[in-house]
Amino acid sequence: MLIRNAIVLTGDGERLDGVEILLLDGRVAAVGEGLERPEDIRVIDAEGRWVTPGLIDVHSHLGNYAAPGGDALADGNELTAPNTAGVWAEHGVWPQDPQFPLALIGGVTTLHVLPGSGNLFGGRGVTLKNVPGRQVQDMKFPGAPHSLKMACGENPKRVYGSRNQMPGSRMGNLFGQRSAWIQAQAYQRRLDSHEQALADGEDADPPERDLVLETLAGVLRGEILVHNHCYRADEMGLMLDVAEEFGYRITAFHHATEAYKIADVLASAEVCAAVWADWWGFKMEALDAIEANAALVHAAEGGCAIIHSDSPRDIQRLNQEAAKAMAAGRRMGLAIDEADAIRWLTGNAAKALGIAEETGLLRPGLAADVVLWSGNPFSVYSRPEKVWIDGVLRHDRSDTDSRWRTDFDLGLTPAGQWEVAP
């Protein structure tokens, strides 16, 4: 398939006007002018409309906190111990969550579902393609690494402190985290010496598997990416210290309402900040959130800003959240344009999820995860018109009959049926 006459935001800071995009076999084959193309290929004329990579939400609980909600569907926070690194978000994802299709209508092609922040170690997160499936396995992003959700700040100390259990303070948070990493290091040493023993030709029994420590050791080996819920600048600094002490990397701070206060520090540590555009004040550690947060992170040399949703509501309009963040930057005189802001939802997000070789950019070889917008994607009036995932048209705004309806959506009050006569 070929999309012609488009304004393309590539997702890595570039804007190309009036170009063509060639999609072949589920991948982006080429982007540019006058592309060579197979005969009888399907051509879509974008008529000057905008095309972006599919949007990526690095912080979602869809499927884990599915609609219609309530205790029966609350599966995103294993609040039974402060370290539940052994639980996996994918084991709680309900593929019939009716919120998945709504996110698709908003242009979201990939989402990272992670455990909640009530625990110091919440568990493993999973990256999903936003496609219908009977099982979560049908949605899993092929080859995407697992993540580890960590949390600092108010949530863990509130949850466990209120039970007279550790952690009950920020001091306890750090104690709990460092203690766990010490265990993880010991576990890794046991794994290493077992491997060494095998290499030496010994007939050694492997250490007993421990699911908690397996996850943490995976982080120490660099196979699992740390996504750290953390609001305050000072606490992010402490988390960086812990990471250094135990030799792991933090891939992204999430929420990071005060990232702007240490934008330079985060940039030089090569840690992304995944933030909201305008949420603030709902708790003490969110008091200093400002709308220019993403813009200031972006403005730091080498800074990596991401706009996330953490919300079934805002995941439907990540483009609008980015637009507000962009406007706040412009309001303070920063030069930020659409080509910059789209990175916050695409290229940077893919990098933080370890899938930058697969999606997030409109570059040859990457997955054909593409959105054709009705107008400038940062306008409140624009909507995704077509959304492709791996080259498959998954959403077409003009074709309401073929919309993805989950099992839960079936049989719910079709329009007109319940209308009450005046």
Added chain:
Amino acid sequence: MSRVWMAAALLLFMVPVQADVLAITNARVHTVDALGTLDGATVLIRNGRIQAVGKQVRVPADAQRIDVDGAHLTPGLFVGLSTLGLVEINAVADTNDHRLSDFDGGAGFSIRRAVNPHSMLFGVARTAGVTRSMVAPAGGEQVFAGSGSLIRLDGSPNPVSHADVAQFAVLGSQGGQRTGGSRAAAMQQLERGFEEARRYGESGDRGLRASDFSFPVWDLAALHAFMESGQPLAVHADRASDIVHALDILSAWNIPMVLVGGAEAWKVAGPLATANVPVLLDPLGNLPQGFDRLGARADNATLLHAAGVRVGIMESSGHNVGRIRQYAGNAVAEGMPYEAALAAITRTPAEIWGVGDSVGRIAPGMIADLVLWSGDPLELATWAERVWIEGREMPLDSRQMQLRDRYRDPASAYQ
């Protein structure tokens, strides 16, 4: 931090007295009134009121003149309902005054003395162009939540411009939980309240005893006064069937109704229009979150407007009231006419709460609450350039702006 805020609050009151006569010229004026949108127009303000609007307005020699070079001018934004001034930080319990937990307060509960005139949220809201809001109690254990008041964000010591202008009630599953476990009980408690308030009122000096009533006498006195006042009962309900029952009950008692929430209101748009019941809603509230809201959809506002229902926009928090522009813009994207969407964050809420004759429009005689925008007022990339409340220009400053400027170059923030 608190000292910084104190300083900001002091600054607010030290803004010099403005010229008595102000002329904003060369504006694209969204009157949200009969004149529609005027290009190259002048708005003349005298003593805090709008004196004239139009392209041919003569500007008196003594007027302070501001040429805005074609920029968009709208009425100040009016949030249909929020918790502005009632909740400073949600997770800090002693800064929350919008709901009751240990006190069986009902119709007699008034929120007006809880409003914090020095709330940190006011500055943030003003920088987003918000000038007024309805604030109301979320209630406790009764179907009646108490009375709501209108506030203005002008920084004055008394932010309440109109006290106790409506009574609030909670129906649906939430109302049912408060009243014993069934939504039907919530509706019966509503009716019983009206019935007892009527008897209470009729008893006059004969003085019935408290034991004659199931409601506290304190609440009945307030409810009776409310029923005599002609003020509306604002009913929280989402499920279509609850909305229809509420319409029936209130029509039987001849009490005007405002629907709050109304996720499934589109299903009963006809009856709402016939009963002339306006709806305050969240245009982004399309999620089927909860079984009362399974019919929620993104074009609720559009369908209601098309059926002739007046639609205003609300925001459940106080912190993010600036989002109402985004909500209105999305309503337009989902098919609502632009003028109606702009009215939903200016004129319509003012009318719903009974102050449409003084705020919400740019017309002669109206209070001069005005916002000058950097572009299309409903667009995301637009911001408020200047804000006037009652003709007085507001400083566009907030904790957030000060933090932003302190950390513009983070490494030197403390050097």
